[in-house]
Amino acid sequence: MTEFDLIESIRTRCASTRTDVLLGIGDDAALLAVPPGQALAVSTDTLVAGVHFFSDAAPFDIGWKSLAVNLSDLAATGAVPAWATLALTLSSGDDAWVSAFADGFAALARQFDLALVGGDTTQGPLSITVTVHGFVPASLALRRDAAQVGDAVFVTGTLGDAAAGLGLLRGDLCAAPETDTPNAHRAALIERLHRPTPRVAQGLLLRARARACIDVSDGLVADLGHICKASGVGAEIDLIRLPTSPALRDFVGDEARAALQLGGGDDYELCFTVPEQQVPALIDALARSGGAVTRIGRIVAGAGVRVCDAGGNDVARGRAGWEHFAA
Template identity: 50%
Template structure:
């Protein structure tokens, strides 16, 4: 019935993650970490929990899990346009498994190093495997990228490709017809599910070029709907512009479209920006930005059917609710 203020486990396995930033005044090992915020910057923070059996399979590779645990949080910083700085880790473990901890911390270290984000605090407790990470980023005070500032005639864009992670999940659940796919294709889909790539570099550019942004974690329609709702706008989508990976293109078009629209777990960015800024972003990030529609004054989400008529999405799948 006591907490442990000691970080022996974290010091042992996560040591490589706890050094190198000069803005960390007191790191792991005291009652609090003490952090030095740059002047004229806000702090952006986000906290996310991954629970075994809910957010990941029990047999997932722990190296990949280490990457994903930080990636989903970095993705929130990306959607806000914040520069990653520090994170904390609350790790609940059923047992001390040396090999698991080595692999998990190696994954965490690799993605942390890539994004120059430092582990500054943590807590380890015993219990069912649960990983909670909070990330902290710096955000220039004059540019905040929220969900509520989409403007009429903004182009709606997404980064990367959509639907791969959802296809990977269908494969894991035994629901994907793998006839058109090679083993390499399947491994690609699993990597997109198990090791998403947060788009922090693009996100930091969006603060000065986009009006609104969100990361695609619950499926494009659900997440775009958050922007529309917060901004009091509508959208016209061009479904033939959805960005599919070469692997997803091997699947039936209808399935690929459904996975891209409602699948989730992509951790790509969806943003709205004026056309001239989209052009600049496309130059800056070749092949990474796809225009998929336009913000409208009229509410609702519409797409063009095979006859060229605009149709309302009859059912926008609501954000995934873990308690639904």
């Protein structure tokens, strides 16, 4: 497959009818129209074979995830996705691989009416860099530096699943002895690793309700730590409140689960802080949208993230084991 064919294969799969794309793929630059009153939100993330995904992972999943991790950043900003560029470095122009990759990318793009507006294909070790663009009124954008003492801390979805999926693929995580449906659980956990769901709709509902927000890509403690550092505050998390999928609950014991949920990355859930008076309206709005959300702690004076057990006592970092995940 030549570079031209490769671009064409991707372009046809990602065709879009957006009228704000004045000139799309095929010229030196795309020409795009940002709606009046909206700020442009821009984020970029790279996935490298052998680092961020297994080199023999399904190309559909790689395509999906390369866009999902970027859309997750827009979600954490409260932005509506609009456009993306795709820089794809491939060691060989394998037709079937490229087609499946493009199918995965396009399947997620369609969910958000996102247009692929440009890119570059180069020869080299497999890696993918996607840059996404979205819209948000500047005054409503969610940021990391806006948490305040007294805010409640929430998280969407469930935590620890993707890290468990990774552990299963690596072979360093085994099912708990009492597990009776390991295969279905195993598939569910690995699916969460390969096809994360960017929480775009939830991010939009957080506008004007949440204060600070971040997506959980490096692990809950690390990412909530970024909010704390940027905002000049501390946070307390109640271990018992962390939202847990049925698959994860059945599959691993409590100790292993805590480590995965506190330190494991790749969940791409949103962690956000909410002023107490906004909590009822927020829970109501999110419940009506069908998106799960769980209150897991509070913002406090100080610095850093403290994890509490059911009695309110510190869970030692060593005991819960999440430092093994620290970068």
